[in-house]
Amino acid sequence: MSALRRREVVRALLVNRGDLLVVAGLGSTAWDCAATGDHPLTFPMWGGMGCAAVTGLGLALAQPARRVLVVTGDGEMLMGLGSLATIGVQRPANLSVVVIDNERYGETGMQKTHTAHGVDLAAMARAAGFASAVLVREASAIESLRQAVHHGAGPHFAQVKVVAEKEAITLPPREGTLLKNRFREALLGASASLQ
Amino acid sequence: MNAPLPAAVDWPLAVHQALSRLGFGVIGYVPDAGHKRLIELCHGDARLRTVVLSTEEEGIGLATGAWLGGAKTALLMQSSGVGNIVNALGVVRECRIPLLLVVTMRGEYGEFNPWQVPMGQATPEVLRAMGVLVQRADTADEVAVQVDAAARIAFGGYAAAAVLISQRVIGIKSFQEQAAQ
Incomplete structure (x- = not known):
């Protein structure tokens, strides 16, 4: 049983984020990122369950000089397990996927996910060809995870076991075009609107 | 008998040229026999990042992320995808993500596999139900023309547009002939 708390883990990864680009998977991890502070270079997904990791892949391929972090939940990751294989083939060195694993479908009544029954996402990512894939249960491992996300040669994967708890919901903006346009303008400049 | 119409043009080559001309940067695909040559051309083009997907759904995320990062994506798939x-x-x-889908059709025009028919017949309606603009190419010489036009309306209008390439163009005739491809 991990004693890590999801908001503290996400905050540790995102504080002083530099030029990090972030994709947040739908549900609790989008609220976790918003709780650290809304940011134009965070793209919170309000739909497309299962697509967060591969959205990060597309971003990492388009922007190879920038670091890209996907923060998503275990339920969301389970719906897109094939994307681990797809990322393993592309092996973008600038991509990290961090799964905040509370072993629950948090938005729908806290039903147990497959990880509660022992499904090992980190082992799947390792087998798929990620450069590193770790299971994190201890606070002492968070700093090295942060270093990997911000500086290490990836792709990195981390499955971070956290306490199953309901946090206050902090909502990011939800209109898709607003989120897209502000992200692209912050990343590509005002001319992004003319592409 | 479901022989392909005589190919007046090398449509995969013409489509690849159109994708290059229009500045696509990322190609995602789940293979289809009808896309075999186009996939090979894309893999052989160093200016394209060609990504094999484990399911077509990944391509939608791939395209979304690539567009956030400034790159244009086209997805190649079969109608079942x-x-x-x-x-x-x-x-x-x-999010109004511009996106081009190039779809080779099954389940129509003399299909030999009945399991392909339900999704093949539903493909245009399913795409339209989700707001995708749908164009068709019924002959080889109009495939690249339709791809060019669909890409322009997609990226000009921040929408998804699909070109459905008729099974008449692909011309799969039987299990034996498919296996021999």
Whole structure:
């Protein structure tokens, strides 16, 4: 049983984020990122369950000089397990996927996910060809995870076991075009609107 | 008998040229026999990042992320793959992500495999139901023309557009002939 708390883990990864680009998977991890502070270079997904990791892949391929972090939940990751294989083939060195694993479908009544029954996402990512894939249960491992996300040669994967708890919901903006346009303008400049 | 019409043009080459001319940077695909040559041309083009997907749904996320980063994506798939992208297309529609789908049709025009028919017949309606603009190419010489036009309307209008390449162009005739491809 991990004693890590999801908001503290996400905050540790995102504080002083530099030029990090972030994709947040739908549900609790989008609220976790918003709780650290809304940011134009965070793209919170309000739909497309299962697509967060591969959205990060597309971003990492388009922007190879920038670091890209996907923060998503275990339920969301389970719906897109094939994307681990797809990322393993592309092996973008600038991509990290961090799964905040509370072993629950948090938005729908806290039903147990497959990880509660022992499904090992980190082992799947390792087998798929990620450069590193770790299971994190201890606070002492968070700093090295942060270093990997911000500086290490990836792709990195981390499955971070956290306490199953309901946090206050902090909502990011939800209109898709607003989120897209502000992200692209912050990343590509005002001319992004003319592409 | 479901022989392909005589190919007046090398449509995969013409499509590849159109994708290059229009500045695509990322190609995602789940293979289809009808896309074999186009996939090979894309893999052979160092200016394209060609990504094999484990399911077509991944392509929608791939395209969304690539567009956030400034790159244009085209996805190559079979009509059965359209069934795998339905929910994810909601992301494209809500965010107005421009996207080109190049779909080789099964389940129509003399199909030999009845299991392909339900999704093949539903493909245009499913795409339209999710707000995707749908164009068809019924002969080899109009494939690249339709791809060019669909790409322009997609990226000009921040929408998803699909070109459905008729099974008449692909011309799969039987299990034996498919296996020999």
